[in-house]
Amino acid sequence: METGIRVLLLTAALALLPGCATVRGWFHHGKQPAQSADTGSPPGTAGANGPEEETPPRVIEPQVERRTIKVPRIRSSNVEIGAFYGALSIEDFGTNADYGITAAYHITEDFFFQAEAGRSRGGRTSFETLSGNLQLLTEAERRFTYYDLSLGYNFLPGEAFLGRGVAMTSAFYLLGGFGATDFAGDTKFTVNFGGGYRVVPTDWLALHVTVQDHVFQTSLLGVTKLTNNLEARMGATVFF
């Protein structure tokens, strides 16, 4: 079955790829071919009347100089880059400080893309604590590093007020995505989901409170299980 798909795709690719060679405008993507000067005039008229009769002579030459119109580029501010600090509860390994960087791209007023990378440290399991000197992991293996690619959805947008004079736009958001976690000497495919609250006190600054769960499968303690690693953090981002 799979070999059949491969043969079919290979045949189709080999049949179609040479066809690309016949496409006009190689390496001139998006450019229209230059039109010749006389394509606008109907056939026959150019020969009969000549160019002089097409443009009547001007009686008054206008003394107005054409201004060159310069339209400045509008700055777009859809990218958000920042850092966060919080606490990560690593299942079986206790809760520890957690820090990292985050970047987001706002696609519409409702949706955004987010990429983040963070680092924390796993503590001692209760088994290790009870058994004295026994160590399940080396110090290097206790380092918990992750990255995530998520899609975010803004809901309940609104305004937050500080006294009478300050109004800041705000929104709750939902996050969901995937990534990888490096912990206990192995890298695991990780699914993340969570939510947060964002306040934008100025046009370029945003403050976040985010709670997120990082779920991955591990068989570190003998049985294969899904672990939930809850993270609560605060962050600040700058809009570019």
Add this chain to the structure above:
Amino acid sequence: MARSTTTTRSPPRPPCEQGKDLTRRAQRRPRAALPALAALFVVLTPAVSAAREYLQLFVAEPYLELHTGPGRGYPVFHAVPRDASVDVLFRRTDWFKVRTERGVEGWASQADMLKTVLADGSPFKFELGDQAGFSSHRFELGVFAGEYGGANLISAYWSVALNPQMAVEAAAGQFLGRFSNGETGDLGFAHVISADTRWSPLLLLGVGIVHTEPKGTLTTPENRTEQTAYVGGGIRYYLTRRFFMRAEYKAHYIFTKRNQNEEADEWKLGFAFFF
């Protein structure tokens, strides 16, 4: 409503700036909120206090509504009358932050802004990407999630179009499985069939490299890096503006140093944008 190409509403300026009639020099007012955090980020935001040149637009409809925030639900707090001008400070998604002649700042929707005119009376046009751009564009960037040889795959790709039908693509991925982890890198051609339709199939052909780190329990096999070749197919679906979904399948042939070559199937679904 005839309008001369001279902007009478702009403040007088020396003759050397005659060519900049559509623009206005403006100074951003300093913000007072959260000075401590502002100090932290002042290095990162050189644009905050710098003088900028803003586009000046004129209201051609009876009025232009200004909202308190960049979203459809934020209330309208100000209306700019016909023929008055606004400076466009910046854009965030579909919303434009503008400042009126009296210094009132608010958010105007893209739909309303497209009804304004430049100082010479020509309509203001703004490109946010459309299906024509989907059919013919230069670059693509996207991320995928999927499966590679039975392992979970996270991958990203970058594509440069030679013409609307043909593109050179580079992809990098990380696969994480029960028996091995590793990284892949691919470089190849993509041929788009029927590029001008919302659903456009594509064919893929190229070469790559795969680095595999097996997870040994009793014996520890060595990490290995091998060359690959792939053939595949996929489909892309235009969503909105500059965004589209893309699903693809690649059949990889891995050229090993062992007796037999290996094969690996890659299935993935992702989200991409063009520019």
